[in-house]
Amino acid sequence: xxxxxxxxxxxxxxxxxxxxxxxxxxxxxxxxxxxxxxxxxxxxxxxxxxxxxxxxxxxxxxxxxxxxxxxxxxxxxxxxxxxxxxxxxxxxxxxxxxxxxxxxxxxxxxxxxxxxxxxxxxxxxxxxxxxxxxxxxxxxxxxxxxxxxxxxxxxxxxxxxxxxxxxxxxxxxxxxxxxxxxxxxxxxxxxxxxxxxxxxxxxxxxxxxxxxxxxxxxxxxxxxxxxxxxxxxxxxxxxxxxxxxxxxxxxxxxxxxxxxxxxxxxxxxxxxxxxxxxxxxxxxxxxxxxxxxxxxxxxxxxxxxxxxxxxxxxxxxxxxxxxxxxxxxxxxxxxxxxxxxxxxxxxxxxxxxxxxxxxxxxxxxxxxxxxxxxxxxxxxxxxxxxxxxx
Ligand SMILES: [Zn+2]
Numbered sequence: 001x002x003x004x005x006x007x008x009x010x011x012x013x014x015x016x017x018x019x020x021x022x023x024x025x026x027x028x029x030x031x032x033x034x035x036x037x038x039x040x041x042x043x044x045x046x047x048x049x050x051x052x053x054x055x056x057x058x059x060x061x062x063x064x065x066x067x068x069x070x071x072x073x074x075x076x077x078x079x080x081x082x083x084x085x086x087x088x089x090x091x092x093x094x095x096x097x098x099x100x101x102x103x104x105x106x107x108x109x110x111x112x113x114x115x116x117x118x119x120x121x122x123x124x125x126x127x128x129x130x131x132x133x134x135x136x137x138x139x140x141x142x143x144x145x146x147x148x149x150x151x152x153x154x155x156x157x158x159x160x161x162x163x164x165x166x167x168x169x170x171x172x173x174x175x176x177x178x179x180x181x182x183x184x185x186x187x188x189x190x191x192x193x194x195x196x197x198x199x200x201x202x203x204x205x206x207x208x209x210x211x212x213x214x215x216x217x218x219x220x221x222x223x224x225x226x227x228x229x230x231x232x233x234x235x236x237x238x239x240x241x242x243x244x245x246x247x248x249x250x251x252x253x254x255x256x257x258x259x260x261x262x263x264x265x266x267x268x269x270x271x272x273x274x275x276x277x278x279x280x281x282x283x284x285x286x287x288x289x290x291x292x293x294x295x296x297x298x299x300x301x302x303x304x305x306x307x308x309x310x311x312x313x314x315x316x317x318x319x320x321x322x323x324x325x326x327x328x329x330x331x332x333x334x335x336x337x338x339x340x341x342x343x344x345x346x347x348x349x350x351x352x353x354x355x356x357x358x359x360x361x362x363x364x365x366x367x368x369x370x371x372x373x374x375x376x377x378x379x380x381x382x383x384x385x386x387x388x389x390x
Contacts, residue, residue, distance in 0.1 A: 003067070003068055004029070004065070004066075004067045004068075005067055005068045005069065005070050006026065006027065006028050006058055006061070006062050006067045006068070006069045006070070007025075007026065007027040007070050007072065008024055008026055008051050008054045008055060008058070008069060008070065008071045008072060008073070009024050009025035009026065009027070009072050009073075010024070010072045010073050011023065011024050011049050011050070011051070011054075011073050012024075013044070013047070014036075015041065015044070017041075018040060018041060019038045019039065019040055019041060019188070020038065020039055020040075020041050020044035020047070021036040021037065021038045022036060022037050022038075022039075022044075022047045022049070022053075022213060023035065023036040024036075024051070024054045024073070026054065026058060026194070028058075028061065028067070033194045034190075034194075035054055035057060035058075035189075035190065035191065035194055035195075036189065036190055037053060037187055037188075037189045037209075037210065037213040037214075038187065038188040038189065039185070039186075039187055039188075039214070040186070043185055043214075043217075045216065046114070046185070046214045046216045046217035047213060047214060047216065048111050048212065048213060048214060048215035048216050049073070050073060050074050050075055050076060050108070050111070050212075050215070051071035051072075051073045051074065051075045051105055052075055052076050052079055052212040052213075052215070052252065053209045053210070053212040053213035054071075054209070055069055055071060055075060055079075055083070055103060055105075056205055056208050056209040056212055056250065057191050057195065057205065057206060057209035058195065059083070059088075059205055060098075060197060060201060060202045060205055060239075061195060061197065062101050062103075063088060063091060063092070063097075063098040063099055063101055064097055064098060064099070065099070065101075066099030066100060066101050067101055068101050068102050068103070068104065069101065069102075069103045069104065069105075070104045070105075071103065071104065071105035071106075073105075074105065074106050074107065074108040075103070075105035075106070075107055075108070076107070076108065076109065076111075076252035076253060076254075077107040077108065077109050077253070078109075078251065078252050078253050079212075079250065079251070079252045080103060080105055080107055082249040082250070082251070083103055083249065084102055084103055086249055087245070087246065087249045088100070088101060088102070088103075090234075090245065091234070091236070094234045095234060095236040096236070097236045098236060109253045110253045110254050111215045111216055111252070111253070111254040111255075112216065113215055113216050113217065113218065113219050113254045113255070114216065114217050114218075114219070115218075115219030115220075115254075116143045116144045116183070116217050116218055116219060116220075117134065117140045117141060117142050117143050117144070117218075117219070117220045117221075117222070118142065118143065118144040118145070118146055118185075118211075118217070118218045118220070118221050118222070119131065119134070119142055119144075119145065119146070119221070119222040119223075119224065119260065120145070120146050120147060120148060120207070120224070121145040121146070121147060121173045121176060121177075121184075122147075122284070122291075123172070123282055123283065123284030123285075123291050124224075124283075124284065124285050125266055125269050125270055125273065125283070125285055125305060126224035126225060126226055126260075126261055126266070126269065127224050128273055128276070128278070128279050128282060128283060129224065129260075129261050129264070129269040129272065129273060130142075130222050130224045130260040130261055131145075131278075132272070132273065132276045132278070132279070133260065133261070134222060134260070140220050140222070140258075142182065142222065143182065143183055144182065144183045144184065144185055144217070144218070145173055145176065145177055145182045145183070145184045145185075146184065146185045146186070146187065146210075146211075147166075147169055147170055147173050147184075147185075147186050147187070148187050148189065148206075148207065148210040149162075149166045149186075149187065149188040149189055150189070150191065150192065150199075150203065150206050150207065150210070151192045151199070165290055166186075166188065168290045168291065168292050169290065169291045169292075170186045171292065172290075172291035172292050173186070173291075176282060180278070185214070185217065187210050187213070187214065189206075189209075189210060191206050191209065198237070200237060200238050200239065200240070201236060201237050201238070201239055202239060203239050203240060204223075204239040204240055204242075204243050204246050204247070205239060205246070207223060208223070208246070208247070208250045208257070211223075211250075211255070211257070212250070212252070212255070215252065215254055215255050218255055219254060219255060219256070220255070220256050220257075220258065221255065221256070221257050221258070222258050222260040223243065223247050223257055223258070223259055223260060224260050224261055225240075225243055225244075225259045225260060225261045225262040226240045226243070226266070226346070227240065227241065227243075227262075227265070227266070227345060227346065228262060228263070228264060228265045228268075229244050229259075229262040229263065231265075231345055232244045232245075241345075243259055243262070244259055244262060247259045265349060266308075266346050266349065266350075267308055267349055267350065267353055270305060270308045270309065270312070271312055274309070274312055274314040274317060279318075280317050280318060280320060280321070281320055281321065282321070283295075283305075283318060283321050284321065285301045285302060285304075285305045286299055286301060286302050287299045287300070287301045287302075288302075294321060294322065294323065295321055295322050297322050297323050297326060297327055300341060300347070302322070303334055303337050303338050303341070304338055304341070304346065304347055304350050306322060306327055306334065306338075307334070307335055307338035307350050307353075307354055308350055308353065310331070310335065311353055311354060311357055315327065315328070331361070331364070332361055332363040332364040332366075332367050333364075333367050335354060335360065335361070335364040335367075335368075336364050336365075336366075336367030336368040336370075336371055337371065338350050338351060338354055339351050339354050339355060339364070339365075339368040339371075340368050340371045340372050340375065
């Protein structure tokens with residue numbers, strides 16, 4: 001039996017009064033889906049009519065199933081080479097879930113591009129750190145801020161649907177760009193509706209796909225790293241854990257990707273941000289509230305970053321974006337939560353940081369012991385329930 005393939009159809013455009021979509025019909029197992037990236041009509045000139053973006057978007061599915069990819073449009077030669085000869089074989093060797101496959105396409109090289117330096121604006125620690133480090137004096141001063149409509153499973157904005165949230169986020173980026181003199185671009189896409197994949201496994205691939213779709217604008221893209229390079233691991237369920245591998249291999253003849261901030265831990269970045277006054281008004285790590293609202297102060301991301309700010313004695317600088325008085329009122333419980341929350345690598349760093357502090361209140365330590373016991377009891381209870389069922 002011949003090997004199964006995914007067809008990436010010829011690219012075409014659909015335009016309405018406001019937006020232009022760059023589309024490709026993707027055929028997987030006899031099912032057709034139209035993937036698209038959408039820009040405002042005035043920005044549609046930046047679309048790059050190549051298979052690059054679509055290939056990157058479907059790469060995790062193709063690797064998971066071990067299907068070859070056949071492109072019916074041109075692809076950048078450098079990207080094609082890097083994926084076929086490095087990224088795919090490495091991920092196949094190092095993971096259980098990614099299989100051998102190849103990409104077939106007719107190849108081309110440089111795109112005519114505006115050569116802009118761009119990064120995405122989310123208000124998070126990593127994003128603000130990238131913006132801080134790439135001001136006018138830097139080697140790559142940022143000209144464009146972008147926002148991609150990539151829905152994420154861990155973002156659950158209360159009382160809001162995804163589309164509405166995207167538009168609200170765009171308004172905030174607009175305001176930031178106006179205040180600090182940046183250009184901006186917003187890109188919508190239906191990747192999430194068409195490709196049913198767990199978001200954390202594909203977030204890097206999808207971010208890169210969006211950038212590749214606008215290569216006529218971008219010459220340098222600064223992808224904000226969520227962890228330090230030394231925390232690298234090929235964990236197929238967390239694509240950000242191996243950004244250091246994927247990101248440089250996504251560059252083309254016209255577009256270079258850098259993994260910005262990979263030289264620092266999140267804690268080190270926060271320390272530097274406390275000297276960057278723009279962060280006092282714009283820091284927004286929250287997973288529960290939109291960019292246009294104050295951080296909630298009680299989700300795991302808020303509590304992690306607030307605990308770090310407490311450690312450095314810098315909470316009061318962030319009164320505009322957090323309810324600091326409320327946080328301080330329950331300081332011991334809040335710190336205790338950050339101590340016991342050691343699920344992710346970044347959480348563990350903050351827990352260790354707090355435990356190393358000489359000023360950690362005894363009450364916080366006491367609460368953390370209660371919480372740990374409660375968590376342990378809950379786990380035992382769950383396991384008992386599981387045993388009863390079996
Ligand atoms: Zn929050």
